[in-house]
Amino acid sequence: MLSYRCAHSEERKKLLKEFGLNIYRPTRPGQAWVRTTALGSYREVGRACHYLTTNESRVMIDVGVNIASDTDPMPYFNAPEALPLEKLDAVILTHAHLDHAGMLPVLFKYGYNGPVYCTPPTRDLMLLLQTDYLKVSSAEGKRPPYEMEHIRECMKHVVDVDWNETTDVAPDVKLTFHNAGHILGSSSVHLHIGEGKHNIVYTGDMKFEKSWLFDAASVRFPRVETLVIESTYGAAGDFQPSREEATQELQDVIRRTLARNGKMMCPVFAVGRSQEVMIAIDELFRNGDVEPCNVYLDGMILEATAIHASHPKYLTADLRRSLMQDDETNPFTSRWFKQVQGRDMRESIVLDPSPCIILATSGMMNGGPIMEYFRNWAEAERNSLCFVGYQAEGTLGRRLQKGFGEVPLKIDGQTHMVKVGCEMITIDGFSGHSDRKQLIDYFAQMSPKPKNVICHHGDYHKCNELGHSLREKFHVRTWAPKNLETIRLY
Numbered sequence: 246m247l248s249y250r251c252a253h254s255e256e257r258k259k260l261l262k263e264f265g266l267n268i269y270r271p272t273r274p275g276q277a278w279v280r281t282t283a284l285g286s287y288r289e290v291g292r293a294c295h296y297l298t299t300n301e302s303r304v305m306i307d308v309g310v311n312i313a314s315d316t317d318p319m320p321y322f323n324a325p326e327a328l329p330l331e332k333l334d335a336v337i338l339t340h341a342h343l344d345h346a347g348m349l350p351v352l353f354k355y356g357y358n359g360p361v362y363c364t365p366p367t368r369d370l371m372l373l374l375q376t377d378y379l380k381v382s383s384a385e386g387k388r389p390p391y392e393m394e395h396i397r398e399c400m401k402h403v404v405d406v407d408w409n410e411t412t413d414v415a416p417d418v419k420l421t422f423h424n425a426g427h428i429l430g431s432s433s434v435h436l437h438i439g440e441g442k443h444n445i446v447y448t449g450d451m452k453f454e455k456s457w458l459f460d461a462a463s464v465r466f467p468r469v470e471t472l473v474i475e476s477t478y479g480a481a482g483d484f485q486p487s488r489e490e491a492t493q494e495l496q497d498v499i500r501r502t503l504a505r506n507g508k509m510m511c512p513v514f515a516v517g518r519s520q521e522v523m524i525a526i527d528e529l530f531r532n533g534d535v536e537p538c539n540v541y542l543d544g545m546i547l548e549a550t551a552i553h554a555s556h557p558k559y560l561t562a563d564l565r566r567s568l569m570q571d572d573e574t575n576p577f578t579s580r581w582f583k584q585v586q587g588r589d590m591r592e593s594i595v596l597d598p599s600p601c602i603i604l605a606t607s608g609m610m611n612g613g614p615i616m617e618y619f620r621n622w623a624e625a626e627r628n629s630l631c632f633v634g635y636q637a638e639g640t641l642g643r644r645l646q647k648g649f650g651e652v653p654l655k656i657d658g659q660t661h662m663v664k665v666g667c668e669m670i671t672i673d674g675f676s677g678h679s680d681r682k683q684l685i686d687y688f689a690q691m692s693p694k695p696k697n698v699i700c701h702h703g704d705y706h707k708c709n710e711l712g713h714s715l716r717e718k719f720h721v722r723t724w725a726p727k728n729l730e731t732i733r734l735y
């Protein structure tokens with residue numbers, strides 16, 4: 246990554262100069278106004294995309310893919326106000342997950358040539374995840390919406406900004422990133438518009454609880470009138486157990502599975518949950534709570550973990566300390582973890598009768614190496630399938646959670662029916678999203694309090710119920726808009 250950027254340093258210098266000229270262009274006369282438009286992830290989870298327009302500028306926040314949909318994977322780039330893409334002043338990313346950054350290279354394919362603002366870890370993780378997305382798509386015979394050259398183009402345009410540093414991104418828009426507690430480098434985006442005319446915070450995906458990896462999301466902002474908040478677990482009854490309870494559940498299912506001589510499959514995102522589960526497993530083995538066995542990591546997890554280790558200041562102080570000491574205390578280099586290298590090794594693990602644990606991508610079972618293990622191990626009752634992350638509507642993971650006893654799997658272009666006989670369990674406590682109580686606590690502790698709240702990133706009733714509760718409790722104006730709706734804020 247670094248060497249790539251050095252090789253293009255002249256080109257980068259030129260680009261940065263152009264970005265600067267655009268930001269400090271003469272301003273237009275006339276009345277000021279601010280609007281935010283929903284281009285994706287409203288009343289749904291996936292393809293996050295917000296479009297902020299003012300009398301001076303156009304800024305896009307997040308450019309995600311809807312991984313659960315083959316027919317509508319993109320945000321509404323064809324909305325009239327989004328075109329032409331050349332007119333866009335800046336793109337800002339909350340975090341690297343594909344549902345927030347997976348479609349970014351498409352902008353460069355279709356003519357965008359401006360800056361992309363994100364934190365340094367988001368830059369590194371995004372490169373990894375977008376590259377993996379291309380790999381997984383082509384392995385499944387799908388035509389990806391962009392090529393490697395567009396990912397490279399996108400990297401060239403990244404301007405990295407650390408948390409709590411304020412940067413001009415357009416003539417009348419200043420950006421500050423704040424910790425969002427969700428994954429490495431994840432941020433809430435604070436925008437200060439028109440010399441204080443309006444301040445808006447897009448939370449991005451957000452966790453308002455300290456985890457093993459990250460501190461809880463920040464709630465202090467200099468000023469904020471409008472909050473755009475995620476609502477993944479916003480409905481009544483969306484309660485998540487604590488990290489301690491989650492570890493207990495994990496311990497129980499590992500014990501049960503190993504006692505049956507079975508294998509435990511854990512579909513994970515390469516970024517976020519896998520590192521959390523690795524730390525938990527390492528601790529169970531180290532404390533002697535569970536008899537150690539082999540833990541295989543398949544699909545970009547080790548690369549993602551290495552990126553965590555290279556950005557220690559984005560981790561909790563405790564974890565930072567244990568990473569800096571010797572290898573003994575470093576949970577990421579624990580001797581139990583083994584990287585699966587290539588197809589041959591995967592096949593020999595599948596045939597090996599001894600019990601083990603597999604952490605493999607993708608997290609929602611819509612492709613990736615987890616499918617290979619699942620196809621071979623799903624039927625046997627001694628095995629188990631353990632979900633630790635959110636399963637979006639339309640994915641295989643969600644269908645399995647609903648209890649389908651038999652599911653169709655596409656293998657080498659052919660559809661096979663796979664019987665599901667293994668134990669299935671969902672452990673909610675490892676989630677990187679706030680549950681309903683944490684979402685409401687976040688708002689209660691926010692300082693200062695916004696007067697407008699826009700709910701997105703959740704099924705309709707989640708967005709609606711969260712908005713309703715915040716309105717009742719705090720007497721704020723709330724919206725749960727549909728994609729393509731625009732709200733005028735100033």
Ligand SMILES: [Zn+2]
Pocket residue numbers: 340342345427450
């Ligand atoms: Zn996310």
Ligand SMILES: [Zn+2]
Pocket residue numbers: 291293342344345450702
């Ligand atoms: Zn998300």
